[in-house]
Structures are given as C-alpha cells and as structure tokens.
Amino acid sequence: MTIIESRASWGAVRPRSTSYLGSARGVKAHYTGGRVDPATLTDHEACRAAVRGIQRGHMLGNGWSDIGYSMVACAHDRAMIGRGPRVLPAANGPGLNSGHYAILLLVGTSGVTEPTDGMKRAFHGARRYLRERGAAGAQIAGHRDGYATSCPGEPVYRWVRAGAPLPSTTPSAPSADPEPLPEPEEESMPEIVSLGLEDEVVVPPSTDYQPWWTAEWKDSAGWHPTDGQSIAPNVKVWADAVAFVALRGLAPGEPVQVALTRHNDDGTMQDVAWPINRPALLRADADGRVEANLAAQFGLSGDSRARVFIRHASTGVVTLETASAFKALLHRS
The missing domain is CATH 3.40.80.10 (Peptidoglycan recognition protein-like)
Incomplete structure (x- = not known):
C-alpha cells in the first residue's frame, strides 16, 4: 500500500x-x-x-x-x-x-x-x-x-x-x-486550477492580437461560465494569474509575442497584464521552440476577463504543444 x-x-x-x-x-x-x-x-x-x-x-x-x-x-x-x-x-x-x-x-x-x-x-x-x-x-x-x-x-x-x-x-x-x-x-497548488491543454493545436499566423486558449478555467465555487476561453469571474477579485506555453515549428530565431491580457466581455482588450503594457517578444531556439512562463496580478470583475494570447507571423505550421494556466485567488474586493 x-x-x-x-x-x-x-x-x-x-x-x-x-x-x-x-x-x-x-x-x-x-x-x-x-x-x-x-x-x-x-x-x-x-x-x-x-x-x-x-x-x-x-x-x-x-x-x-x-x-x-x-x-x-x-x-x-x-x-x-x-x-x-x-x-x-x-x-x-x-x-x-x-x-x-x-x-x-x-x-x-x-x-x-x-x-x-x-x-x-x-x-x-x-x-x-x-x-x-x-x-x-x-x-x-x-x-x-x-x-x-x-x-x-x-x-x-x-x-x-x-x-x-x-x-x-x-x-x-x-x-x-x-x-x-x-x-x-x-x-504545491494554487487554489483555483484550469484544465490545461489536452491536445496539441495549430496556432495560425496573425497580424493582430488573437487570444488562443483551449480549456475554460474551472473552480469548485462555480464562478466561471461553462464556455469561453478565459478567466472570467462574476465578482470583483484580485488574482494571481499564471500560465505556461510551449510552441514548436518556428524557424530558429523567429519572433513570437506572448502575453497575459485583460479583456472586456465583448472581446476588446483593456490592457496587457504581463509583461507591463506590451507583449513579450521571444525568439525560437535552435530547434524552433519557444517556452514562456507568464505571471501577473490584476483585478478582474464580472465584465472583464484574463486571456493568454500568442502572435506570430511564421509561414510554417506552429503548434501549441503545451499550455497550462492557474488563477490563485487573493481576495474579493
């Protein structure tokens, strides 16, 4: 035993x-x-x-x-x-x-x-x-x-x-x-945990900010909707949001932008929460891979939500092979 x-x-x-x-x-x-x-x-x-x-x-x-x-x-x-x-x-x-x-x-x-x-x-x-x-x-x-x-x-x-x-x-x-x-x-574990990425997905190239996420955030209190792809509480909270993403299929040295963002319910972006004010510019390693750890503390409410977005302009097939995200509740406001 x-x-x-x-x-x-x-x-x-x-x-x-x-x-x-x-x-x-x-x-x-x-x-x-x-x-x-x-x-x-x-x-x-x-x-x-x-x-x-x-x-x-x-x-x-x-x-x-x-x-x-x-x-x-x-x-x-x-x-x-x-x-x-x-x-x-x-x-x-x-x-x-x-x-x-x-x-x-x-x-x-x-x-x-x-x-x-x-x-x-x-x-x-x-x-x-x-x-x-x-x-x-x-x-x-x-x-x-x-x-x-x-x-x-x-x-x-x-x-x-x-x-x-x-x-x-x-x-x-x-x-x-x-x-x-x-x-x-x-x-070992935050209070609220997402389901993460179950299967690899292809991230198409984009000339504009496009959020990509494949699993809704879940928690035992039921604060989040059953669909959608974001952290979306129906009360005002201060929260730590943490995410990890890994992509492959880029050319060595090719740039990728990654960020945690705060969005309105209609999909418009309020601001970039990680890093401050603008997305991080990362470059693929010699194997054409990028791994990124994202973390931010910010306020959310019933009409705002947090998302992860990835932006690239590669002509190749770029695959999101791993993605996970967490929200640790700090306090309700």
Whole structure:
C-alpha cells in the first residue's frame, strides 16, 4: 500500500520559484545516475537523506529552483513528493519537461542498481497520484525516450519497456489499492486550477492580437461560465494569474509575442497584464521552440476577463504543444 509522503516529511527546502503545469501526457522514469546507498533498502531515513542530497545538488549544482523530479519512489513503497502535481519538472531535458512528469526510482549506477518490488509499487502509487492530482496522461516512458541519456539505466528501462508491470503482493494476488490520497501541500497548488491543454493545436499566423486558449478555467465555487476561453469571474477579485506555453515549428530565431491580457466581455482588450503594457517578444531556439512562463496580478470583475494570447507571423505550421494556466485567488474586493 503506497504511502504518499509530503515534502515536509523528507525535509525539503522551499523552491526558489515555481512554474505550473496544467496537464501532461504521462510520466517518465528516472534513476540517479550515481551511487545509491544500500542502506536505503532497509532504513527509510536513508531514503529521505538521499532525496535531500539530490535536492541540494539540483538547486546548488544545477542552479534549478527545486529538486528536478515530480516524485521519488523508494524501496519502502513510499512515494515522496518532489515538485509534485501541477508543477513543471526539470529532469526530462530541455524542451521535454512540459510533456511528462518525472518520477525517480531510488536506484543508480552502483550500490542499489535494481528496482525492488517496493519501488515499482511506489512508482505506480506516484503515477496514480499525478494522474488524480495533476492530470497526467496514461503514457509511461523512460528518460532516454526522446533525450540522449543512459537514464533510467538498463534494469529500470527493461521494466518500463515491458509495460512497467505492477508486482503482486503475493504470487497469486494483485497489489492492494493504495490508501486514500493525502491533500497536496499548500505550496504545491494554487487554489483555483484550469484544465490545461489536452491536445496539441495549430496556432495560425496573425497580424493582430488573437487570444488562443483551449480549456475554460474551472473552480469548485462555480464562478466561471461553462464556455469561453478565459478567466472570467462574476465578482470583483484580485488574482494571481499564471500560465505556461510551449510552441514548436518556428524557424530558429523567429519572433513570437506572448502575453497575459485583460479583456472586456465583448472581446476588446483593456490592457496587457504581463509583461507591463506590451507583449513579450521571444525568439525560437535552435530547434524552433519557444517556452514562456507568464505571471501577473490584476483585478478582474464580472465584465472583464484574463486571456493568454500568442502572435506570430511564421509561414510554417506552429503548434501549441503545451499550455497550462492557474488563477490563485487573493481576495474579493
């Protein structure tokens, strides 16, 4: 029975910053690429210490904002929350983080090199957690799928290629269902979350500002309409709006404009909320990709709404491959 372990329980330090993710195609399996202390097989405190060390290495050595993995699976059938659901991981490789969550199995190139049954069950417990809490899709892949690396190592990758079969608790019985999922930690998820982008869409070229979004914002209070493509409360609020978008199909160096905007109900734009007064001008990398994190705090009311827009003039087929958005309520005014 997989135990989902909070960041506080393994001693995580707070992230320096957070980029959000609305949904993902699935999960990718990872290993540490170094030595894993065999004490982690018998002493769970050794597992926690190992994860703290990985977080220090990622933040101090790699310069990342936090541990790069979404979850960590250990031999004790425990899944420790790393960046967690709805947060963009950093471990899958440039341009690939928005496609899959990252789950580390606590194995490496020496010491502990083979995934135990407990780790495999914890991997599936982590995957279930990310599917229920983070809109992860059904795909299970290895880090090396799509990125040139030896990760997750041959033993883990053989298991992944075989379909990541779930070990049984006895030779004849399937594994028990995991215990009820705990609530995510407060810092892991904003109060109000969008559904994100479920399928890739083509963004046509434009000579004028055109908002593009594919999922209506939802929340338990029911403040938003059932259609439309924007943050649209029916009361006056101050809110933090955060979005992440990733596009491909541009020529290297080709410009793209991206912004968070505030619109009237009739579709006319009031102003650009991120960045201030004008959209950001971004240029595609050598692979023809652009990733952008957008964040703004601004007031909304019953006759105004927030949107994400993307503008480009490319002659190629430009695809919005990932998009996620969040609104964290500050207060009603």
